[in-house]
Amino acid sequence: MPDTTPPARGTARTRLLAAAAELFYDEGINTTGVEALAAKAGVTKATLYNNFRSKDELVVAYLRAKLEATRASLAAHDPSGATPAKRVAIIFDTLATDIEAGRFDGCPFAKAAVEVPGNRAAMAVVREHHDAVVAHLTDITADADVAETIAMIYDGAIIAAKATGTADPVVHAGHAAARLLAA
């Protein structure tokens, strides 16, 4: 019986990305030092720099992974046979559930745009994410204008949820999006 399980749990690179996903998102990008990153991944700083040229590059890799996760999540929660109204409703319901469960504390891309605006590669991923969300909504609504507006309501709801400390604004946003779609 050959041992198929890797040494610790995935490669050093994988574990570093997992650590980045946790620390960058929860503690902030600028607030998280490379030392803490390596420690969380169970790896030394030298290994970090053996896998990534710099912290900036790790930030970009972190965002790229988040972008793929977002794409996967959007697809996974999107029932093929449902109406546009139902498909949009699910997006807002999922967000509200995640906020209430403490799984969501602000859009990682919006956060990155504030924390590392000087990282051009990172900003490119931020834009990719925004385009992907609008594209997905356009696919659902078959109306680019409506899709863009719903995307704004979505992002605005996230901000309102943070400002008020509740998920209520997201529910409100879902209704607003539904009304917009019905018109």
Add this chain to the structure above:
Amino acid sequence: MPDTTPPARGTARTRLLAAAAELFYDEGINTTGVEALAAKAGVTKATLYNNFRSKDELVVAYLRAKLEATRASLAAHDPSGATPAKRVAIIFDTLATDIEAGRFDGCPFAKAAVEVPGNRAAMAVVREHHDAVVAHLTDITADADVAETIAMIYDGAIIAAKATGTADPVVHAGHAAARLLAA
């Protein structure tokens, strides 16, 4: 002829707040050191700590000043006799103009919420700002639900503008808000 002009330009506290307004907003809160703050204000670090207990307290004072500026700006650009549609349109037009002129690069309160989420007093000001904007929109629309939705569209437009690098989303948002108001 008595010299009525103050030593430099206002008190040390005033100049520190002016320096904070520039550096915190343009360079970021965490990225700006107290040394740079004091230098920009033409003051020593000791004076900074003579006027503010800590950097965190200066951050709060900076946000409070921004909040007052926001209130004043909202009132100043709000013609008394105009229709709700016109009053809302002005808000989005002003934002679009500011972005195009390079005067606006993201909501300072949303930025602060990302950069210093652990500063509770600062977060309270963020919430105050959000409430003030919604209250102002409610005063215009006479409909709390519509006001909340327009506020989300507004915040979402700011994010879209940052992600795309243009002010176009704000124009789109203005139209969306107008449509919402007409219904």
Add this chain to the structure above:
DNA sequence: CGCTAACTGGACCGATCGGTATAATCAAAT
């Protein structure tokens, strides 16, 4: 005048930052 309070110019603190260097260790492939 003399008092007070603010401000200056620095030195200084411990901690942390991102990043590099070195030498030893370890596992896998040849």
Add this chain to the structure above:
DNA sequence: ATTTGATTATACCGATCGGTCCAGTTAGCG
């Protein structure tokens, strides 16, 4: 069995962080 490359532990780098302290200067005010 030997080579290779990744990883380890650790020490180190210069720079900066927020914050403190002190001796000396300046300005307003009774």
